[in-house]
Amino acid sequence: MALELTCKSEQGLVIPKDVREHLFPPLYGANRVKVHIHSPLISYSVVDILDGIFWLSPQLDTLSYFKFYLKTLEFSYEDALGEDEKFCCTSQPWNCWRHKLKQVKIHNFKHTEEKQKLKNYFCHKHRYLGDN
Structure with missing residues (x-):
């Protein structure tokens, strides 16, 4: 399922952690998301925004993330849970992307500081990520 979101600012994409712990992700099952942010101001880091989007979906x-120009992240995951496996985060009744993520490919992130924040975010928790 594909979905396109348009926001006036990135504030609507940064979901507080206490909210995430008590609600089911509203876009669970959407595997392609395109986000357009129309605000010229940058209030949050790309990592905060991505973390919120990963909770939503x-x-x-x-x-695909559009703010000034289109940037894309592609994700690949390990195989689905087997019958004997349990959810990796027992507080959540769904598969956590953090523990099943195998690789991330980053496309068209021109700002090296933003790109480095993404690499640190994914490398800290995951295996090597590709770069294009």
Whole structure:
């Protein structure tokens, strides 16, 4: 399922952690999301925004992010849970993307500081990520 979101600012994409712990992700099952942000101001880091989007839609294959220009992240995951396996985060009744993520490909992130924040975010928790 694909979905396109348009926001006046990135504030609507940064979901507080206490909210995430008590609600089911509203876009669970959407695997392609395109986000347009129309605000010229930059209030949040790309990592905060991405973290919120991953909660909204925890099964992303592709995230296209448009603020000034189009940036894309592609995700690949390990195989689905076997019958004997349990959810990796017992507080959540769905598969957590953090523990099943195998690789991330970053496309068209021109600002090296933003790109480095993404690399640190994914490398800290995951295996090597590709770069294009």
